[in-house]
């Protein structure tokens with residue numbers, strides 16, 4: 001057993017919803033002949049109804065992995081399968097693109113920039129419901145379903161008439177989660193989705209995400225630099241450093257007893273109460 005799989009979780013029963021193998025992303029660098037290797041040989045599996053966290057410092061490649069999964073970024077090398085279907089070469093047909101979008105939804109850090117400022121909240125969610133609903137759904141069905149979903153994320157009917165700028169950061173993030181749920185996804189990628197929120201609001205959104213997962217089957221790929229948050233929400237985590245996976249395993253075990261120097265350093269850098277004080281170490285390079 002190597003240091004990297006010291007904590008490796010053993011999952012043999014379910015088929016993974018997402019299987020990513022050997023992901024690599026190389027961007028052209030600022031100067032010719034100086035490419036940026038953003039993601040280098042990253043593999044992971046995401047199982048039904050689990051939350052897998054990707055942690056790492058800024059620039060470690062987390063967002064690039066997420067963008068490859070949702071099809072916003074091409075792969076330089078590697079393979080991504082969702083429910084056994086390859087996504088590595090992109091969707092050619094509109095119907096495939098729609099289906100792929102409904103299987104994997106993305107919630108961004110800043111919902112303000114990802115929500116259409118001119119649309120009312122009810123319309124934002126209804127648009128997503130309408131895109132993914134069957135052709136037989138009437139406008140009234142779509143509207144009713146949008147209001148149900150808003151209610152599900154803790155926003156009553158009055159919010160449907162508001163615009164994003166009339167909402168708080170936490171409420172906007174609820175709208176972004178509602179819009180994702182409207183597609184009835186198997187996977188939601190949450191990219192630093194609570195990073196911009198106050199700690200008390202963060203806790204509310206994390207509770208909401210846990211409630212959603214308790215009431216319907218959905219898996220989260222939860223991208224964060226915040227180990228306290230990751231500890232609360234995820235069962236497993238992978239740790240990225242400079243584009244590579246340097247550690248992985250069950251979150252509680254990895255954080256209680258970090259073995260890899262980078263994971264230890266990340267944990268030591270958590271400036272929150274509730275963590276055992278650990279000598280701050282220099283991040284391993």
Ligand SMILES: Nc1ncnc2c1ncn2[C@@H]1O[C@H](COP(=O)(O)OP(=O)(O)OP(=O)(O)O)[C@@H](O)[C@H]1O
Nearest residue numbers: 027028036038056057058059060061062063064065
């Ligand atoms: N479009 C791009 N062109 C060139 N380099 C890029 C591009 N996107 C990302 N990178 C580089 O790839 C590396 C990984 O970036 P990425 O955003 O995936 O990291 P991250 O861990 O998500 O960090 P952050 O939390 O700051 O977003 C960084 O060095 C970044 O500068």
